[in-house]
Amino acid sequence: MTALRYGISDTLVLAKRSLLRIPRQPDLLVGFTVQPILFILLFVYVFGGAIRTPGYDYVDFLMPGIIVQSIVFGGFVTALGLADDLKKGLIDRFRSLPMTRSALLTGRTLGDVVTNIFQLIVMFTVGLIIGFNFSSSVGEVVAGILLLLLIGYAFSWVFAFIGLSSSSPEAANAFGFTILFPVTFVSSAFVPVHTMPSWLQPIAEHNPFTKMVNAARALFLGIPAGNNVWVALLWTLAIIAVFAPLSAWRYRRVVTR
Amino acid sequence: MQSAPAVETTGLRKSYGSVHALRGVDLHVDPGSVFGLLGPNGAGKTTAVRILTTLLQPDDGSARVAGFDVVRDAAKVRQHIGLAGQYAAVDENLTGFENLEMVGRLYHLRRGQPGARARELLASFGLSDAADRLVRTYSGGMRRRLDLAAALVARPPVLFLDEPTTGLDIRSRIELWDAIEALVSEGTTVLLTTQVLDEADRLAARIAVIDQGLVIAEGTPGELKRQVGGERLDIHLCNEGRGEDAVAALASIASDQPFLEDGSVRVPVVERRGTIADAVRRLDDAGIAIDDISVSSPTLDDVFLNLTGHAAEHEGEEAEAQSR
Numbered sequence: 380m381t382a383l384r385y386g387i388s389d390t391l392v393l394a395k396r397s398l399l400r401i402p403r404q405p406d407l408l409v410g411f412t413v414q415p416i417l418f419i420l421l422f423v424y425v426f427g428g429a430i431r432t433p434g435y436d437y438v439d440f441l442m443p444g445i446i447v448q449s450i451v452f453g454g455f456v457t458a459l460g461l462a463d464d465l466k467k468g469l470i471d472r473f474r475s476l477p478m479t480r481s482a483l484l485t486g487r488t489l490g491d492v493v494t495n496i497f498q499l500i501v502m503f504t505v506g507l508i509i510g511f512n513f514s515s516s517v518g519e520v521v522a523g524i525l526l527l528l529l530i531g532y533a534f535s536w537v538f539a540f541i542g543l544s545s546s547s548p549e550a551a552n553a554f555g556f557t558i559l560f561p562v563t564f565v566s567s568a569f570v571p572v573h574t575m576p577s578w579l580q581p582i583a584e585h586n587p588f589t590k591m592v593n594a595a596r597a598l599f600l601g602i603p604a605g606n607n608v609w610v611a612l613l614w615t616l617a618i619i620a621v622f623a624p625l626s627a628w629r630y631r632r633v634v635t636r
Numbered sequence: 637m638q639s640a641p642a643v644e645t646t647g648l649r650k651s652y653g654s655v656h657a658l659r660g661v662d663l664h665v666d667p668g669s670v671f672g673l674l675g676p677n678g679a680g681k682t683t684a685v686r687i688l689t690t691l692l693q694p695d696d697g698s699a700r701v702a703g704f705d706v707v708r709d710a711a712k713v714r715q716h717i718g719l720a721g722q723y724a725a726v727d728e729n730l731t732g733f734e735n736l737e738m739v740g741r742l743y744h745l746r747r748g749q750p751g752a753r754a755r756e757l758l759a760s761f762g763l764s765d766a767a768d769r770l771v772r773t774y775s776g777g778m779r780r781r782l783d784l785a786a787a788l789v790a791r792p793p794v795l796f797l798d799e800p801t802t803g804l805d806i807r808s809r810i811e812l813w814d815a816i817e818a819l820v821s822e823g824t825t826v827l828l829t830t831q832v833l834d835e836a837d838r839l840a841a842r843i844a845v846i847d848q849g850l851v852i853a854e855g856t857p858g859e860l861k862r863q864v865g866g867e868r869l870d871i872h873l874c875n876e877g878r879g880e881d882a883v884a885a886l887a888s889i890a891s892d893q894p895f896l897e898d899g900s901v902r903v904p905v906v907e908r909r910g911t912i913a914d915a916v917r918r919l920d921d922a923g924i925a926i927d928d929i930s931v932s933s934p935t936l937d938d939v940f941l942n943l944t945g946h947a948a949e950h951e952g953e954e955a956e957a958q959s960r
Contacts, residue, residue: 385744388741388744389741389742392738392741392742393738393742396727396730396734396738399729399730399734400727400729400730403729403770404729467723467725467728468721468722468723468725469725469726469727471686471689471691471719471721471723471725472719472725472739472786473742474690474691475689475690475691475714475717475719476714476739476742476743477711477714477715477742477743477744478742478743478744482742
């Protein structure tokens with residue numbers, strides 16, 4: 380019982396630390412606000428006219444996609460933060476304290492949930508201003524938002540692992556943006572999959588991002604979901620099931636460089 | 637003497653692939669004392685501290701800290717230690733106060749205590765004025781003091797300081813030394829690693845010299861310095877022709893026969909306190925004018941040359957980092 384109480388309080392202490400960092404590092408704050416807004420505006424007004432999305436306005440098609448992509452990268456602050464903690468020796472300090480060992484990771488990933496909520500508010504606000512409409516029930520919208528937050532949480536663990544495995548914050552950055560970023564594009568997030576070359580279509584179709592984006596679209600736009608929501612949920616839970624233990628294992632072994 | 641040692645290791649070994657960081661290290665640190673682990677980069681000092689603070693597991697041998705085994709009772713050990721070191725492991729994006737309060741909460745201090753303890757420590761380390769500033773605006777010396785304060789939040793009986801003054805300027809170094817001395821006077825046991833003989837000399841009651849993963853000498857600073865030959869006065873005379881007269885005048889205060897070298901008079905002495913005044917007085921009495929006088933202390937290089945027959949290897953900061 381005491382262990383659980385300490386586990387929760389340690390997690391909250393470290394989540395607060397993770398969140399305090401954001402307003403104090405202007406580049407991170409920009410990452411959470413200006414960048415997603417710019418992306419929405421660029422896609423809608425620059426590419427929007429050229430991309431045909433039969434049945435929907437492009438803004439309605441785009442918003443679920445771009446929100447999934449942003450939420451996936453919402454946990455990136457965890458990769459940067461952990462890589463930085465390693466570089467600065469803070470990991471040694473935390474590991475020498477009588478705190479719950481995994482609290483640094485649970486604290487950071489919990490902090491990401493808060494920033495992701497903030498990010499969702501910003502993006503939906505901008506979307507609604509430029510013409511996005513929810514066309515589903517309140518229950519479906521709430522389910523969609525919860526799914527998005529769970530997706531964000533799952534990727535926080537992926538980024539925790541990347542941060543603990545990178546030689547520096549710069550390396551974590553390079554890994555995130557040269558590998559994961561393109562993968563989010565080979566999906567249904569920005570253009571309909573059937574417009575891609577035929578060899579690319581099966582890849583995009585089976586990309587878990589496509590499942591997640593399709594699930595968000597179904598829940599926000601009220602179109603038939605098929606099995607997309609369940610497949611997306613399974614993918615998300617599988618990512619947590621793999622990367623949470625992997626990060627915890629890595630954290631126990633890692634030492635300051 | 638108190639019964640249980642604060643730190644005790646037996647046959648501690650740790651290798652990283654083919655690099656043997658520790659090759660059987662035995663240490664014994666009495667409670668309430670300062671123990672210096674002296675050695676060059678890559679000697680194994682940091683590896684030893686990491687094992688003692690439960691960050692690493694030894695390949696072989698055993699270690700007890702505050703009476704608890706570092707492998708079997710790691711959680712207990714962590715409740716009784718503080719760690720500060722060359723990294724100044726404090727969060728740059730928090731204020732000094734927030735850093736210490738966070739550490740207090742993670743030590744599970746009682747409600748209200750983390751904040752009170754943070755204020756108290758900031759005051760005793762001269763950081764009260766900077767308490768609510770972000771640490772990234774702190775100077776190097778301020779960061780180290782905050783790092784040391786963070787290690788003290790839970791008043792740990794055993795404190796590990798891994799090269800606490802590496803990279804600091806002289807003034808910050810002396811401030812930190814004063815802080816460490818004040819702690820020891822309150823009964824904290826300190827295990828300190830350093831590459832600087834002066835630092836071990838100033839702070840430690842006993843010193844173990846470590847080289848290539850082995851303890852090659854152990855004793856009080858005086859005992860080690862006597863092995864190396866102690867300190868030396870170097871006196872340059874206005875008239876170099878009177879060198880022999882100076883040697884004769886100073887023979888009685890020297891620990892060994894004074895000699896002439898490069899036009900200067902070299903006078904080996906054991907105790908530096910008072911010797912300069914004494915030497916000046918004797919030369920003055922003999923009517924010999926002094927151009928310049930200085931004291932040279934044995935360096936870590938001298939200790940190593942003397943103990944191992946080879947100079948301390950300066951492989952740069954990277955050596956130990958790579959051996960991890």
